[in-house]
Amino acid sequence: MNAKSGFGEAFNIGNGRNISVNDVTNAILKLNRKNIKPIHGPAVIEPKNTLADIEKVRNLLKWSPKHTFEEGLEKTYEHFVR
Secondary structure, three states: OOHHHHOOOOOOOOOOOOOOHHHHHHHHHHHHOOOOOOOOOOOOOOOOOOOOOOHHHHHHHOOOOOOOHHHHHHHHHHHHHO
16 A cells, blocks of 8 residues: 555545445444434435445555444444443
């Protein structure tokens, strides 16, 4: 990886799939194993396509995700629960 090739650039970082706010909420609830029911506010229009285009970071820095969203969330959750 050549860090100079990415100097001053902005990159999208993602894992190659769209994930909704509800998906994130459900994944967190599954991890904490508590009987919590989310309270939903008024419906808002959520963008249908939230997929980060990671081609730029792949090309310039040869970066690609090593973990799925669920794996990354689990590692993050475990780090903060300890």
